[in-house]
Amino acid sequence: MNPSSINPLPEPTPASSSASVPVPRPLADALRDAFRSVYDPEFGVSVEDLGLIYDIRVDSGGRAMIEMTLTSMYCPAGEVILAGVQAAARAVPGVTDVEVSLVWTPAWTPDRLSAEARRQLGWGGTSLQG
Numbered sequence: 001m002n003p004s005s006i007n008p009l010p011e012p013t014p015a016s017s018s019a020s021v022p023v024p025r026p027l028a029d030a031l032r033d034a035f036r037s038v039y040d041p042e043f044g045v046s047v048e049d050l051g052l053i054y055d056i057r058v059d060s061g062g063r064a065m066i067e068m069t070l071t072s073m074y075c076p077a078g079e080v081i082l083a084g085v086q087a088a089a090r091a092v093p094g095v096t097d098v099e100v101s102l103v104w105t106p107a108w109t110p111d112r113l114s115a116e117a118r119r120q121l122g123w124g125g126t127s128l129q130g
Contacts, residue, residue, distance in 0.1 A: 027058060030092045031089055034088040034089060034092050035089075036048045037088055038085050040052075041077045046117075049117035049120070050071065051108065051113055051117075052069055052070060052112075053085075054103065054106075055067040058095070061097075063099070064089050064099070065101065066098065066099070066101070068085060068103070069103055069107070070102070
C-alpha cells in the first residue's frame with residue numbers, strides 16, 4: 001500500500017485540563033496496567049510499552065483524559081488502537097468517563113520503547129541513540 005495514498009488520522013481537539021487534577025497513584029497505575037492489554041497489531045507490543053501514552057489526568061468525577069500518540073500519522077491500525085485504549089480505560093474501577101486525545105507533538109520515537117518492548121522486538125540495549 002502506498003503511504004502517500006493513506007490519509008493521516010485527524011488531530012482531535014485537545015482535552016481541557018482546567019478541571020483535572022493529577023491522577024492518584026493507584027488509579028494511574030491501574031490505567032497504565034490496563035493499557036498493557038492494548039496491543040499495536042503491527043508490533044505485537046502494548047501501547048504502554050511502546051511509549052504511546054503521554055499523559056493521564058482524571059477529574060474529581062472520575063473522568064479520565066488520556067493523551068497519546070501513534071508510531072506514525074499513517075498508522076493503519078490507529079482507530080483500532082484508540083478504541084482499545086478507550087475500552088481499557090473504561091474498564092478500570094473508578095473511571096466514569098474517558099476522553100482519548102491523539103497528539104503528534106512530541107513525535108513518537110523508538111527511544112520511548114520500554115525495556116520490555118525492546119526485549120519483545122529483539123532490540124538489545126537500553127537506548128536506540130548512539
